Amino acid sequence: MEKDHYDVIVIGAGHAGVEAALAAARMGADTLMFVVKYESIGRMSCNPSIGGPAKGHLTREIDALGGEQGRITDLTGIQFRMLNRKKGPAVWAPRAQNDRLQYSVEMLKSCEAQSLLEIKEATIDKILVENGKVTGVESQIGQIYLAPRVILAAGTFMKGTIHIGKTVYSGGRSGEPAANAISDSLRHIGLELARFKTGTPPRVDIRTVDTSVMERQPGDEDAQGFSFYRDIPIRNIADCWLTYTTPETHRIIGNNIKKSALYSGQIVGTGPRYCPSIEDKIVKFAGKDRHQVFIEPEGLHTFEAYVNGISTSLPPQVQKQFIASIPGLENAAIIRYAYAIEYDYVLPHQIRAGLECKNIAGLYLAGQINGTSGYEEAAAQGLVAGINAVLSLDKKEPVLLERSHSYIGVLIDDLITRGTSEPYRMFTSRAEYRLFLRQDNADERLMPLGHSLGLVSEKRWKLYQLTQEIKQRELAKLRKTNSVSTPDIPEPTRLYQLLKRPQLRYEDLPQYGYTIPADVCKDIRNRINVEIKYEGYLKRQLEDIEKFDYLEHKTIPENIDYMSIETIAWEAREKLTKLQPHSLGQASRIAGVNRTDVTALMVFLKKYKWKKERTKPDEQQ
Amino acid sequence: MNSSQFSDTIAAVSTATGNAALAVVRISGQKSIAIISELTQKDFQKIESRQVTFCRIFDKQQLLDEVLVTVFRSPASYTGEDMVEISCHGSLYITQRIMELLLLHCRMAEPGEFTQRAFLNNKMDLTQAESVGDLLNAETRKAHAAAIEQLEGQLYKRINNHLKQLTTMRSKIELAIDFVEDDVHFADTTELLEELVKIHAELEQLAGSGNSGQILREGLRVCLTGAANVGKSSIFNAFLETERAIVTPHPGTTRDYLEEAVSLDGYLIRLYDTAGLRVTGDAAELAGIDKTHALLKKAHVVLHVTDGQADGCKPLLPKEVTIINVLNKSDLHTQDEITDWKAKGFIPTNTIESGGLTSLKSRLLGLVKISEEKLHSGILTNARQIAAVQKAVAALAHAKISLNEKLGFEFTAFDLSEASRALEEVIGKVTAEDILNQIFAHYCIGK
Numbered sequence A: 001m002e003k004d005h006y007d008v009i010v011i012g013a014g015h016a017g018v019e020a021a022l023a024a025a026r027m028g029a030d031t032l033m034f035v036v037k038y039e040s041i042g043r044m045s046c047n048p049s050i051g052g053p054a055k056g057h058l059t060r061e062i063d064a065l066g067g068e069q070g071r072i073t074d075l076t077g078i079q080f081r082m083l084n085r086k087k088g089p090a091v092w093a094p095r096a097q098n099d100r101l102q103y104s105v106e107m108l109k110s111c112e113a114q115s116l117l118e119i120k121e122a123t124i125d126k127i128l129v130e131n132g133k134v135t136g137v138e139s140q141i142g143q144i145y146l147a148p149r150v151i152l153a154a155g156t157f158m159k160g161t162i163h164i165g166k167t168v169y170s171g172g173r174s175g176e177p178a179a180n181a182i183s184d185s186l187r188h189i190g191l192e193l194a195r196f197k198t199g200t201p202p203r204v205d206i207r208t209v210d211t212s213v214m215e216r217q218p219g220d221e222d223a224q225g226f227s228f229y230r231d232i233p234i235r236n237i238a239d240c241w242l243t244y245t246t247p248e249t250h251r252i253i254g255n256n257i258k259k260s261a262l263y264s265g266q267i268v269g270t271g272p273r274y275c276p277s278i279e280d281k282i283v284k285f286a287g288k289d290r291h292q293v294f295i296e297p298e299g300l301h302t303f304e305a306y307v308n309g310i311s312t313s314l315p316p317q318v319q320k321q322f323i324a325s326i327p328g329l330e331n332a333a334i335i336r337y338a339y340a341i342e343y344d345y346v347l348p349h350q351i352r353a354g355l356e357c358k359n360i361a362g363l364y365l366a367g368q369i370n371g372t373s374g375y376e377e378a379a380a381q382g383l384v385a386g387i388n389a390v391l392s393l394d395k396k397e398p399v400l401l402e403r404s405h406s407y408i409g410v411l412i413d414d415l416i417t418r419g420t421s422e423p424y425r426m427f428t429s430r431a432e433y434r435l436f437l438r439q440d441n442a443d444e445r446l447m448p449l450g451h452s453l454g455l456v457s458e459k460r461w462k463l464y465q466l467t468q469e470i471k472q473r474e475l476a477k478l479r480k481t482n483s484v485s486t487p488d489i490p491e492p493t494r495l496y497q498l499l500k501r502p503q504l505r506y507e508d509l510p511q512y513g514y515t516i517p518a519d520v521c522k523d524i525r526n527r528i529n530v531e532i533k534y535e536g537y538l539k540r541q542l543e544d545i546e547k548f549d550y551l552e553h554k555t556i557p558e559n560i561d562y563m564s565i566e567t568i569a570w571e572a573r574e575k576l577t578k579l580q581p582h583s584l585g586q587a588s589r590i591a592g593v594n595r596t597d598v599t600a601l602m603v604f605l606k607k608y609k610w611k612k613e614r615t616k617p618d619e620q621q
Numbered sequence B: 001m002n003s004s005q006f007s008d009t010i011a012a013v014s015t016a017t018g019n020a021a022l023a024v025v026r027i028s029g030q031k032s033i034a035i036i037s038e039l040t041q042k043d044f045q046k047i048e049s050r051q052v053t054f055c056r057i058f059d060k061q062q063l064l065d066e067v068l069v070t071v072f073r074s075p076a077s078y079t080g081e082d083m084v085e086i087s088c089h090g091s092l093y094i095t096q097r098i099m100e101l102l103l104l105h106c107r108m109a110e111p112g113e114f115t116q117r118a119f120l121n122n123k124m125d126l127t128q129a130e131s132v133g134d135l136l137n138a139e140t141r142k143a144h145a146a147a148i149e150q151l152e153g154q155l156y157k158r159i160n161n162h163l164k165q166l167t168t169m170r171s172k173i174e175l176a177i178d179f180v181e182d183d184v185h186f187a188d189t190t191e192l193l194e195e196l197v198k199i200h201a202e203l204e205q206l207a208g209s210g211n212s213g214q215i216l217r218e219g220l221r222v223c224l225t226g227a228a229n230v231g232k233s234s235i236f237n238a239f240l241e242t243e244r245a246i247v248t249p250h251p252g253t254t255r256d257y258l259e260e261a262v263s264l265d266g267y268l269i270r271l272y273d274t275a276g277l278r279v280t281g282d283a284a285e286l287a288g289i290d291k292t293h294a295l296l297k298k299a300h301v302v303l304h305v306t307d308g309q310a311d312g313c314k315p316l317l318p319k320e321v322t323i324i325n326v327l328n329k330s331d332l333h334t335q336d337e338i339t340d341w342k343a344k345g346f347i348p349t350n351t352i353e354s355g356g357l358t359s360l361k362s363r364l365l366g367l368v369k370i371s372e373e374k375l376h377s378g379i380l381t382n383a384r385q386i387a388a389v390q391k392a393v394a395a396l397a398h399a400k401i402s403l404n405e406k407l408g409f410e411f412t413a414f415d416l417s418e419a420s421r422a423l424e425e426v427i428g429k430v431t432a433e434d435i436l437n438q439i440f441a442h443y444c445i446g447k
Helices: A015-026 A055-065 A069-076 A100-113 A182-188 A245-254 A278-282 A314-324 A375-393 A407-418 A442-454 A458-480 A506-512 A523-533 A535-552 A570-579 A584-589 A595-615 B030-041 B092-101 B113-120 B127-153 B154-178 B189-209 B214-218 B232-242 B282-300 B335-343 B357-405 B407-427 B432-440
Strands: A009-013 A031-035 A049-051 A075-084 A093-096 A117-121 A122-129 A133-139 A144-146 A149-152 A161-163 A167-168 A192-201 A203-205 A215-217 A238-244 A293-295 A302-310 A334-336 A339-348 A364-365 B010-013 B020-029 B053-059 B061-072 B085-088 B220-226 B243-247 B255-262 B267-274 B301-306 B322-327
Touching: A009 A015, A009 A133, A009 A375, A015 A100, A015 A117, A015 A375, A049 A069, A055 A069, A055 A238, A055 A375, A055 A407, A055 A442, A055 B030, A055 B214, A069 A100, A093 A100, A093 B243, A100 A117, A100 A149, A100 B092, A100 B267, A117 A293, A122 A182, A122 B092, A133 A149, A167 A339, A167 B255, A182 A192, A182 B322, A203 A293, A203 B255, A245 A278, A245 A314, A314 A334, A364 A375, A375 A407, A407 A584, A458 A523, A506 A523, A523 A535, A535 B232, A535 B407, A584 A595, B010 B113, B010 B127, B020 B030, B020 B092, B020 B113, B030 B053, B030 B061, B030 B085, B030 B092, B053 B092, B061 B092, B092 B357, B127 B407, B154 B189, B154 B357, B154 B407, B154 B432, B189 B357, B220 B282, B220 B357, B232 B255, B232 B267, B232 B301, B255 B282, B255 B357, B267 B357, B301 B357, B322 B357
Parallel strands: A009 A031, A009 A149, A031 A117, A149 A364, B220 B267, B220 B301, B301 B322
Antiparallel strands: A049 A093, A075 A093, A122 A133, A133 A144, A161 A167, A161 A339, A192 A339, A203 A302, A203 A334, A215 A238, A238 A293, A293 A302, B010 B020, B020 B085, B053 B061, B061 B085, B243 B255, B255 B267
């Protein structure tokens, strides 16, 4: 007989869904994951790439916490680069081109191999709720599955509508049906929804592309991957190519602008400003005479290539015409046309920092459904939702990641505190504590947590600890050891001080009489250099973090009647009532709540606590 | 629980503003004792609580005031935190300067904040505490009034302008970091350094000129101009005879003008008698005139004197300088004539009758008093603005180094955001979203 009762149900098996399901199962929960189409588990529906500034940081953090994205990226990557190498270490950003099919296959393998995780192909129509608590889900064909925790990671599938020119049809992404009923089910249980828009560019057959007129973009020679302590060999076996649009491209698009779904008024959802369609670029930046177009291979076993930079909702004939006006693409055979997609998302002020809905206990939301975009942003939320669903089953406090310690914390806090007016993408500038939130120390920031949750294997944990031991040992030695006299630095100097000089690195120390032990690998050398060279800045940053943490650790009890606190400004009272912040820190970041309001709230909470204590144990004395 | 739970240290002038013999400035928070030790160059870590200690406060190696300092250690203090009380002389200038120095190390207390801290650190019982909410409410409204006053200030506008420049610069750096793969113009180090040097210099100048106690401390600079023989020197001498002359530390060093200082109702007035300004071909005289022009530009007030006959060239003056037109030898004019001159804005004077300078003196006194009133109303907000600018200047100096040494854009960004945060204390917050908005508005982003 088919099982119908689980601990955790995950709806959706994209980047958020798989992380949620894997984390839940790994933490010991009996987990069921639903996918609309079985073979598209972990599918990269847009560009075949992971990482970049801030996004790469997220993936490293996911990996440190025990998530899957970094591992699969390393396994299936075909080109690796480290962006921003000319800038400082805090913004170095790993990025990979992946084999799209392979990525999906490896993710499917991980899921299938995971004990306690069951996968079903089904479209879910209804979230079942009783007395404000989630009880399970109902599928399109009337099957009911029960679970006290449900994680919804529906991506762009909710009321997904695809636009190509004047053609409009229902779809979750190209070739897959939308999930329409679930939006109504969410509204029915009291959630407020809105609409976003995003788009994807065309794909072409690379055999029909003349790359000889394009600029070659190879991977790095000494490439670095995403995952910590797994020793996955990194491959650099594919090139990307760069070409540009021409005045002719712009003329064609300009002449046909009214045929674009975006410009005909057909699309109502808000799109992302950082990822505009080509028609948007041409209209809004009319003075720019060319735009970059990247040709990115989709994989090793296909000739399909992703044409990055020209996402559009123009009709197919116009797409064909303008693509042919781009140097190297004159004879390009289009495999898939570009399209824009509109979809429902849930206004994210309705969820808590643990990603559980405020008004429906046991229902968690993760990924694009919360108004984000990007695989990395989605996976980060999936992981957090999976962890917290299981923790709450075990009656434990949720994991609330802080802005001061991770990009994942910045992501979630931004969403629930400030909301978003466009599909949210992570940027390093969003992180106030960027100097501390580096991709190189993601393990130091998050692996202890991942390990304590049971998501990091003992083998990796031992390697992590070994790295820390060696690093600490070396730092201690450098603080005690003097250099030998050399022509350039005659006075014996502490090696630690020596490394503060901009031109000197740990690797140069043998010249000053220091023998580098064999167990100090490149990764550790890099950590030592960063920690010593930027010590002054890191100290200043840590001081800021200390201040930040003070308010962050002051929690606010639930069910405070903010409207009755007269010392708080009216606007702030309304905002606090709407958002129900979990800490004074979060309250202080809400737009419209100023410092005086926060102090007033502090005073109120103190009195509140006193009164509570007085009404209870007064008699004890 | 550690009673000193607040991570930031606050300071405020606790006595009412205005000229009193003494004023009290209070500091509360973890860094209180370290801050007073730095300001007085005396190690207060070694001095017992509640012991009154005589010491000197220095401002850039110069003695600012001799004060009495008492340290209260946590939890035995009003707020429950480490606290310092400074009893200084009650002059507005001194309290303002002390606050400016303190605010380089801590922040200005919000209205009612000392009491709030006392409450939150369990230094009050519930009945006392019930009134705290009301107090806070009332104080907030007052603070709001102060904020509006501040909004109209000239200094505020300038700070706001610099904050905008900083935001633009930050968005350029963030563009280069977060959108490295985009095809847009990225500012290079040289370009950024040029901008940075400019903002730094302007803010540095602002930090210097923002000193509103200057007139009270250094005196009102009054320059006499006008054609020859209209009686400039007579007025000059009459001031010296009727008012108490002060030996000034900076006597006039050239023969091109005379300088004397007098005390008018207790306010310091510096008088300058200049060479007459007239069209001349004589080289030696031209040199004297150049010096006079330079002097006039630094004056607070120019007394342009005429005797009703000769009217010398009116000098071109900066806007900030107040010009007072003076009709001298009023004893030689009829009452009707004088009424006419008065209607044209002239102040009649003569050095023959006793009381012939009374109108002029009260006009000058009025000017000094206005500057004092300004100081009264703006004392707290002004000290905060000046400290904010000084903090920003220090952060920008860091930014110049990090940019010069090519430490990495994110470090310069950190320095700039620190500078920005200092100015935001006055203006209001610039968020990450503001910076991204600027990027999206100005650059075509999107791979």
